Amino acid sequence: MLRIEKLSTHYGAVRAVQEVSLTVEPGTVTAVLGPNGAGKTSLLRTISGLQRASGGSVALDGEDITRMAVEDIVRRGLAHVPEGRGVITELTVEDNLRLGGLWRRHGAAPASEIYELFPRLQERKAQPASRLSGGERQMLSIGRALMARPRVLLLDEPSLGLAPLLASQIMGLVRHLCETLELAVLLVEQNARSALSIADRGLVLDLGRVVAEDDPRRLAADEGLRHAYLGF
């Protein structure tokens, strides 16, 4: 379970995230939405430790991880799939996957499990990751994150740059994984409609602040909100 209380972070003098609070329970998807520059990516990066928090706290299963380095946070069961996928193009698909589970040593998932989920990756396992398409790279970075059997999964714009059909497939997959693996998923998306379709809870950020938090159906039904922040 991931609990965030009044988390803030700065870029120099600019406040990127202002006192955001939210809780993500295992087996649920929480969607974080909002226009460009709303601070969604900064929020994820602060939670996973890539950026320093300037105020507030982050707790993972009760343990305070606010000031921890990202390597240590990851080793406590959090996985972050970054914006742009973060696939290491100089390594093969197989090596990318292996890398994801290395720190776990004995508790990591066998690569075969990931290949079952993503058969396309098995076909390409010896190829350098630079040869993968956008959708395949998304599968690779999610698969890589799953190798370490995380309990919390942070996903930053997984549908970015993907064709609509593929994007909705990925979303469906995220929902499926969340339920079967009891993951606590924090999903950042610009494609609000598809994110809300799989979420249990929705948050809307604007200029770093939470402007709305509600059941996804009610968010989607609020026309004023949709037009102002969500783009549909």
Add this chain to the structure above:
Amino acid sequence: MTKFIDLTLNGISTGAIYAAVALSLVLIWRATRIVNFAQGAMLMFTTFIASAVINSTGSYVLGLLVALASGLVLGAVVERVVMRPVESAPPLNAVIVALGVYTLLVAVAGMIWGNTPRSFPAAFSLRGYEVGGTRLLFSPNDSFIVLVVIAAALGLALLFQRTSLGLRMRAAAFQPEVARMLGVRVGQMFTVGWALAAVAGSLAGVLVAPSVFLGPNDFDPILIIGFVAAVLGGLDSPPGAVVGGLLAGLALSYVSGYEGSSLVPLAALVLLVAVLMVRPGGLFSASKERRV
């Protein structure tokens, strides 16, 4: 004709040494994007230590092992203490710090062991092989040099390509932030990278020492030619370092044999400039332009 063969063989054995130095520079460049201008001084220092051990114990093997071990330690210490703060700074800073380490090591070596040159024993006989009545300019010691460097290069290649440590080091070098997000302790990987590179450098130092009078400044040409070799092959390419070393060794051997050894540093300069003007990324580079 025999002169040409002699020079070629000589070029191969000196090329092996340059390859080892180039390999060490390439390893550090790939890991931390720094050119370790202190490498020549570092390998000089560990060779001096080896010399002291050999003189007091009489054992070459012990001296070699101590050189490698002290290289490991020196590389790790330099990275952790001095280079870590400038790894994310502008490149100029790292160049200056490396030169500072170079200057300091040369001075300390001078303080401890004095500036008068001394000799260093070879592992095997320095008398060239006799083939059909003529004595070649290639000795059992040269065979040793070539074999050891090949073994070291293969060992490093295996380490990087087949082991988890190697995978983590490659990830840390290619994309440090992503690697951290996968639980890799990137800082430690940098330290290990420097330590291994320094071991390669120390190996080169011990191998070249018999033919160089051991003074603190006598290893400068090795660094420069090693740098030329690394650039020749491409700073990002370990196999390129080996090939570059060989090419540099051969080219300079011919220059030394036909034009005189005093022109070797100048020839190295010409070679370097020629390569950089034509292929700024080295022969093995993917010819990637400067990132915008």
Add this chain to the structure above:
Amino acid sequence: MSALAARAKLPRSTMLRSLALVVLVGVVLLIVSYQLGPFDDLQLANGAFYFAVLAGLTMLAGLSGQISLGHGALMAVGAYTVALLIGNEGWAVVPALAAATLVTAIVGVPVGVAASRLRGPYLAGATLAFAVGLPAVADKFSGTFGGENGLSINPPTPPSFLGASFSIEQWEAWIACAGALVVLFVLWNLTQSGLGRSMRAVRDEEIAAALCGLRVGRTQAFAFTVSAACAGLGGGLLALVLQLAQPGAFPLQLSLSLLTGIVVGGLGSLAGAAWGAAVLVLLPRWTNDLAHSFSLSNNVSSNLPLAIYGVVLIGAMLVWPSGIQGGVRALVGWALRARSSREKD
């Protein structure tokens, strides 16, 4: 070249201001030279020729962002030119120095053009190779260049109107300081001009500068050539002061000491070059005294300045990147702020 020349035109006030400064400094140095004994006058001369080189080098590294480890070799070019012209051809001092500056600038052109295409560590490595490779030429053509022993020249004699008791050392100090003042005048005007702005633009954001129409390669090459000219003048003055030009005077260590000088003084500033020159002259003297008072062994004392340079280079980058001049500026800024806050009360 005319576009560059147009950008180099200056408002008259800068030129007058710099002229006034140069005259002022010149008068101060003149007075000081009378107070110093012959040995100290010689040190003053050393400081002056170091300043000439360092000023060019700090402009190159600090303003233009190019690091050169080969300026020791460029000094050698200037030194040998002066030694050949004065020693073999009997030229007078001033023409010989001017020729040395010009010759080194000419040598600097191809080097600068090559350097303009290299970045960061590649540039450092190439200039390093240059520093080690060029002096070898003196060995190869030892007939002209005197081989290991080099070329020696007679010391410059002071003109008779200065009196019979006017020491050679003081005369050398005057010549060297005159050279340093010329460098100061030229570089100050150059860095304040449009050319200086071009250099800074290229250093800070090369691609943006190119997109604005700045000829990146030419700016870099021109900056290198100017710094080479300064090094040539400095080397020529060195030959005059040492009365000797030999390979042993221009080892790799020299280029590294020059680097230490500009880093410790403060990169990119002419005042920093002055601080750096002072350090390069005074530090060996202090360490010598230190060695004597602690009766350190010869090994230790002869390597002590070098060890300190190493520590300084590392320390400066880790702890105090802005050098002495940066410290001075910070102190002045703090003093001014303290005074203005007191005045407000």
